[in-house]
Amino acid sequence: MLRFIIRNNRGHFKECKRYVSAKTTIGQSELVLTAGEIARFADSAVVASTGDNAVLATCVYQDAGQETDGVPLTVDFRQSAAALGRIPMNFLRKEMSQTDNDILTSRVIDRALRPMISKSWTNPTAINIKPMALDEDCDGIILGLNAAACALHLSSVPLINPVASVRVSIINDEIMLNPPRHRLSEGMSMVLAGTRAERAVMIEMEGPQVTIEQVEEAITQGLSGVDQLLDQMDSLKKSAGKPKLEIESVRNVRVEKNLYEKIRIMAEERLEYIFTDPTHDKISRDDAIKEVRKDVLASFDDFAETSREFNKLVRYTLRRLTINSGIRCDGRGVQDFRPISIKVDVYKKLHGSALFQRGQTQVFSTVTFDSPAAAFHPDSISQLLGAQQRKSFMLHYEFPGFATNEISSNRGSNRREIGHGFLAEKALKHVIPDHFPYAIRISSQVLESNGSSSMASACAGSLALYDAGVPLKAPVAGVAIGLMTNDEKPDEKYQILTDILGIEDYLGDMDFKIAGTSNGFTSMQMDVKIPGLTRKQLSEAIRRGKSGVDFMLSKMANAQENPRNEFKSSVPxxxxxxxxxxxxxxxxxxxxxxxxxxxxxxxxxxxxxxxxxxxxxxxxxxxxxxxxxxxxxxxxxSTVEDYNFGQLVQAEVTEAIDRGVLVRLQTGAQTHFIPNSQLSNLPIKHPSAAGIDVGQKLTVQWLGRDPQTGKVRLSKRLVGSASVISRINPKTK
The missing domain is CATH 3.30.1370.10 (K Homology domain, type 1)
Incomplete structure (x- = not known):
């Protein structure tokens, strides 16, 4: 047995008799979780492995910091060329910044873990996921997510509930858990994170028009696999886990008990008036709330604490009004959409374009065609190694600062743009024709944003593809579904919201983006701020999303029902x-x-x-x-002369080297190489041994071309000296 050391909360070490591990078989793979062997200075470290593949996740936190609106959590996944048995092929021959796939993986893991950490936790916390050994057929996302979840479970960071994850695929109408990576493109693929009591915490899904029934059955089987993993994590925690810190002792904050009540008396009525006035738009509503905030802050001394308590009142007021009345702050019912306007063929020169407006969210999407040879795009592994693969469809998403009346200092895509663009791309890629002659690039530019710009990009992209003349398998629409729950009875008293506003996303409990066709779903992305959704809440949200997609498709059909009959003249x-x-x-x-x-x-x-x-x-x-x-x-x-096989031609020697000679058959034509073995019937080491020198005229026999390289084959071995001159083709004289 190996020795195993655990660091306590203050950095000292205690020894155990052995390192500990737990294993379970989920679907197609056996997952082994190990703790206590490596990275022991971290608050916790777990290696998740399957077969010869292994991923390390570490959890580290600092002393309590200032309280913020969100959980101070940082999650970083970074691929390793060494883990793949490769040397990077970039200029410096080492791993550089995170690839797009690393960022997407980090976002998936972050969305699964963040809801499980108490909002009262103020300690900056970092989770790093590092592949130790991987082959190209291993699902690094699932390994990394479970390693990170287990490390968080074993750490001192207080959790509401532990979380685990499985990948669920539907291949040939068969549901599979944790299939090999090479099979993920054969059907639906879903990363599902959940916790006890069949609660779903995070969903990342894509597939070729998957039905509601298939999605629900996949979730059911996936949550059963989650329970198995949680059993193993719990057993590992009993042996290697650390006691959780008490949040109050970490924060060490004394909140004046009646401060919130004083703020409520002063501001609640004004906030109710703002949230029940449907004439407000995003800007005017925000300005009105700022005015109330300004008056409240001027009435109390402790700016930070007052601001924090005021934010709680704003959140409580909006949620209470929406849950109790079913009327939202812009006057809509919970199932109503914002006003929609659509314009296609915005600029005639473009191959395809569409301007999509839903409320105060506006997206301009363009389609550009190019040759398939130009469609090379690095994937997660090939980018790291310096190689490239062909990618015939891509969607790039831009979110400039002016879309929310802000100044943006970013140059290039940030994490949000990469994540939202990838989601919209997944929504559309499954309906692109299989043998389309062009490579396609969609550029989705967010010009105004007040919620669900990624799903607006899916709608605008589908319309732009139709305008460009792409015969899609079916048009695609997308919608964002929200959730607001009662803090005391979250499972019983709640409202599911269709087509959420930005403020409903910010102050709500869920952002569930659903895209698909009339036949089924093509992509989903769900993240929540509460410790998971019940099966009832999840089923209602999925069905609400399906009805929302159908409604959007009917609106889009009014603007562009069918693809353009022929490409525009500007198409290459x-x-x-x-x-x-x-x-x-x-x-x-x-x-x-x-x-x-x-x-x-x-x-x-x-x-x-x-x-x-x-x-x-x-x-x-x-x-x-x-x-x-x-x-x-x-x-x-530049056509090189061709002769009949076996024909005798005259050649001029232009160069003699050790291995043979270079000859030219016509003046100004390219030269051809004749090796020593074809210059003489006897073995020779140099052309001079056969009496051949530069400038000499030779009679050689044409033996055709090499079928692989096209190189001319000539020989002098079977040629007589003077008797063949009369048979030389006249054009070579």
Missing amino acids: VLETLKVDPYKRSNIFRNGGLIAKTIEAATGVRISIDDETQLALTAPSRKRMDEAKEMLNKLLME
């Missing part, structure tokens, strides 16, 4: 040109000089499609014809 022209392999060097030699010259002159991009064809991408038919004319002229001028 794609063609292929058959070229013998041995002629390619004339186009791509010298760093592709000829290809770049033609591209500069005509705007036509030339790339290799397969072994016998070039792919041409032109901005117009006229430019395509110009490029083809230039290419045909070049290929005709």
